[in-house]
Amino acid sequence: MGEADRCEQHELKEEQQHQQQKKKTMTKTLCNNSIATELFFLLCVGASVFIALDPLRLSIISSDPSFHAKLVEQPPLSALRSLPHDTQSRLSSAQKWSVNGLMGPESLALDPQGAGPYTGIADGRIMKWHGPEIGWQEFAHTTPNRSKDFCDQPIGRPLPELIKRETVCGRPLGLRFHKETGDLYIADAYFGLLRVGQEGGEAQRLVSHVGGQPLTFTNDLDVASDGSVYFTDSSTKYQRRNFFLLVLSGDDSGRVLRYDLKSGETSVVVKGGLQFPNGVTLSKDETFLVIAESVTGRLLRHWLKGPRSGETEVLVVLPGYPDNVRLSKEGDHLWVAMHCRRNLFSQLLGSLPRLRRIFLQLPLPFKHVYRLHNGGTPHGIIAKYSTSNGTLLDVFEDVSGNVVKSASEVDEQNGRLWVGSVLLPYISVFDLHDKNAS
Ligand SMILES: *[C@@H]1O[C@H](CO)[C@@H](O)[C@H](O)[C@H]1NC(C)=O
Ligand SMILES: *[C@@H]1O[C@H](CO)[C@@H](O)[C@H](O)[C@H]1NC(C)=O
Secondary structure, eight states: OOHHHHHHHHHHHHHHHHHHHHHHHHHHHHHHHHHHHHHHHHHHHHHHHHHHHOTTOOSGGGGOTTOOOOOOOOOOGGGGTTSOOOTTOGGGGOEEEESTTOSOOOOEEOOTTSOOOEEEOTTSEEEEEOOTTTOEEEEEESOTTOOHHHHSOOTTOOHHHHHHHHHHHOOEEEEEEOTTTOOEEEEETTTEEEEEOTTOEEOEEEESEETTEEOOOEEEEEEOTTSEEEEEEOOSSOOGGGHHHHHHHTOOOEEEEEEETTTOOEEEEEEEEESSEEEEEEOTTSSEEEEEETTTTEEEEEEOSSTTTTOEEEEEEOSEEEEEEEEOTTSSEEEEEEEEEOOHHHHHHHHOHHHHHHHHTSOOOHHHHHHHHHTSSOOOEEEEEETTTOOEEEEEEOTTOSSOSOOSEEEEETTEEEEEOTTSSEEEEEETTSTTOO
16 A cells, blocks of 8 residues: 555545535534524414413503503604604703702692692692792692602602502692682592692582593593583593503593683583593683594594684694693694604504504513503603694704603793692703793
């Protein structure tokens, strides 16, 4: 055997060994692969069973066996792009006005003497501003059963903890003063329509039932000069603490009611068919009501007087989901506060109730679905419309969500906007004459 032959043979052997090795490795990989496939398959089956049965009852609607997803009318998807934006994000320069660090100043009102503002907070109290020297002090509360020990929030009590106590402590939402009597009228989410005199203290309950049925989610009100108090009951099914189920279901049992101060009678003004009627305001001449409908993201006009009395029509399709609506001082403008913008997710699920139901059966935690629905970074929007014809006049946003993470009400006061929020421990104050404001 020559040197070359030996070398060749060696190479051949090496090649054979190499091949064998390769075969072994391949078999091993194949083996591993099939185990991985099987594991993956099992995982998939497991996950599907878990999702289908939701044994830990993680899905948002597992607590609501009667959940029914209703169609929510949406503007066409193509309209999403043309929704008005505040390209300068002007609200991000708003200042924070703390209410002693307490959570949830939603609605703001000045009394007929111009004192205040007064605002209802998350622990059931109504606070009054006494000027920079004295600051905020407790003014009133909405239930005789409210115990300060149990209810008064320490600074930093988390919102879910506060919400758990609302049924006992009360949750004042809309506030309005009667211009002649100086009484404060309060819509409390759990305790109905109430009134408290200028001395404050415990508010007197005026309405808790209508037609033998309890109010479920009293939300906002306005007082007319003829002694009518118009107010919203956002749903006859969902209380405020379940507001997200109300949003997701599109429940349309909401109503607008009228309490007559003289007779003490309550009557139905707009009977059902409303999907989360929220803020309500009378036009300056009191010929119509403007109702902010939260689930559909619209302003409705309900005629009280004139040839169209009793009719309801859409006045504005909003860029987001509104809470309260308020008139400017002269009455020619409407200020609308919106918690968040419309987005692809909310639009699609709104128009596809069956898909929505299936999606909501998935074991997804509340906070993820909430975030998706709100379109990511929480940020408030406020917009100004013509009261007479619903033309958009301006829109303000805090796109970064630095200050105005959400907006529940906006009040125009001497060139400033006060923005209340149920989700923040302060009022945001925006100067309309600031160089940043156009
Ligand atoms: C206060 O508590 C009592 C006793 O628990 C109850 O009967 C009453 O209805 C409560 N009042 C209100 C306004 O919730
Ligand atoms: C809407 O009303 C405003 C006044 O608030 C007026 O200036 C404007 O021309 C009106 N627009 C339409 C389309 O009627």
